[in-house]
Amino acid sequence: MTDAYAQRVRRLTALRGCDTVLSGVRPDSVAEQLATLSAMATDDALPDYYAEGGAVAELERRVAELLGTEAVAFFPSGTMAQQVAMRYGAELTGRTTVGLHPLSHPVLHERDAYAVLGGLRAISTTDAPRNPTAEEVAAVDEPIGTLLLELPLRDVGFVLPSWDELVAVVDAARAGGARVHLDGARLWESTTHLGHSLAEIAGLADSTYVSFYKSLGGHSGAALAGSAELVAYARAWRHRHGGTLFQQWPVALAALAGLTHELPRLAGYVAHARTVATALAGLPGARVFPAPPHTHQFRLWLPHPADALNDANLALAEQEKVWFVGGWRDTEVPGVATAEVTVAGPAAELDAGQVAALGERFLRRLPVD
Numbered sequence: 112m113t114d115a116y117a118q119r120v121r122r123l124t125a126l127r128g129c130d131t132v133l134s135g136v137r138p139d140s141v142a143e144q145l146a147t148l149s150a151m152a153t154d155d156a157l158p159d160y161y162a163e164g165g166a167v168a169e170l171e172r173r174v175a176e177l178l179g180t181e182a183v184a185f186f187p188s189g190t191m192a193q194q195v196a197m198r199y200g201a202e203l204t205g206r207t208t209v210g211l212h213p214l215s216h217p218v219l220h221e222r223d224a225y226a227v228l229g230g231l232r233a234i235s236t237t238d239a240p241r242n243p244t245a246e247e248v249a250a251v252d253e254p255i256g257t258l259l260l261e262l263p264l265r266d267v268g269f270v271l272p273s274w275d276e277l278v279a280v281v282d283a284a285r286a287g288g289a290r291v292h293l294d295g296a297r298l299w300e301s302t303t304h305l306g307h308s309l310a311e312i313a314g315l316a317d318s319t320y321v322s323f324y325k326s327l328g329g330h331s332g333a334a335l336a337g338s339a340e341l342v343a344y345a346r347a348w349r350h351r352h353g354g355t356l357f358q359q360w361p362v363a364l365a366a367l368a369g370l371t372h373e374l375p376r377l378a379g380y381v382a383h384a385r386t387v388a389t390a391l392a393g394l395p396g397a398r399v400f401p402a403p404p405h406t407h408q409f410r411l412w413l414p415h416p417a418d419a420l421n422d423a424n425l426a427l428a429e430q431e432k433v434w435f436v437g438g439w440r441d442t443e444v445p446g447v448a449t450a451e452v453t454v455a456g457p458a459a460e461l462d463a464g465q466v467a468a469l470g471e472r473f474l475r476r477l478p479v480d
């Protein structure tokens with residue numbers, strides 16, 4: 112067992128044992144996850160085979176209905192799904208360039224798979240901490256095959272454009288001959304800020320990827336939605352990537368459970384995140400971004416080193432069964448750390464006063480300088 116895994120298990124065990132949780136959700140045990148899957152398995156139908164039939168087909172049908180697209184292909188991961196979407200854009204347009212934000216997932220977290228495996232080249236669309244504007248895309252001085260928009264842009268604080276900005280940037284990309292792909296790993300919780308339905312948002316793009324294991328709480332997995340032609344192409348390339356697995360019903364059932372139980376709750380979490388963010392912003396030296404949050408997730412900064420904040424959080428959890436916020440990282444400003452806050456089911460039980468009191472209790476655990 113690596114040290115990193117052992118530390119993760121220690122953190123998750125502490126979180127699981129907490130009576131009060133501000134950020135995130137208590138992780139389920141394997142036995143609890145099996146119970147969720149059993150509850151979703153409603154009849155004695157056979158499983159899926161090679162991504163056809165069974166729970167995989169049902170999941171693809173549900174996602175196509177929600178996103179209003181002609182077809183959907185289930186994928187084992189978003190990393191794989193998006194590579195296929197970008198490749199399709201390159202083949203259709205004859206341009207191997209992809210308009211990507213320097214802090215987008217394919218640039219930051221996928222070991223340059225789009226370039227190494229896909230032979231594609233990234234063109235930076237903007238350095239600003241948000242998706243590009245129509246003006247920025249129009250000003251790009253090389254032709255782009257696919258413009259990828261990450262909704263919300265996670266690594267700057269789960270930031271969304273407004274609906275009008277989104278429509279304008281899509282139009283600008285198309286005017287330049289590009290296709291538009293949405294990285295909608297967290298599209299599910301973006302409808303409130305954008306003020307439009309999932310189908311209206313996906314309807315703007317040529318392809319959309321959604322994830323089943325982030326806000327929906329599934330095991331893993333993704334879907335690529337779009338036209339029937341795109342999805343036929345996606346199935347062929349999924350096979351080439353080794354992504355057409357013999358059976359995937361556990362992952363598909365967990366995703367269906369997320370769509371059934373968690374999707375309807377997300378709008379409530381988004382609304383409550385505003386209350387939580389305001390309460391946290393009142394802590395000494397704290398900053399939140401964006402303010403108010405665009406989804407149920409946002410960034411929090413505190414004027415303390417990350418190690419001290421992580422130690423305080425774990426000690427509070429292990430000794431008092433209270434989880435504040437984990438995952439602190441130092442920033443380029445010495446002595447200032449940042450963390451992502453996720454306002455989900457457990458935080459829904461906490462009002463503004465309780466959040467502020469919890470924050471004070473957490474800060475009292477920090478060593479005095």
Ligand SMILES: Cc1ncc(COP(=O)(O)O)c(C=O)c1O
Binds near residue numbers: 188
């Ligand atoms: C915005 C975004 N895009 C894509 C991915 C890739 O998803 P996967 O882990 O399923 O490959 C992630 C995963 O964290 C993500 O946050």
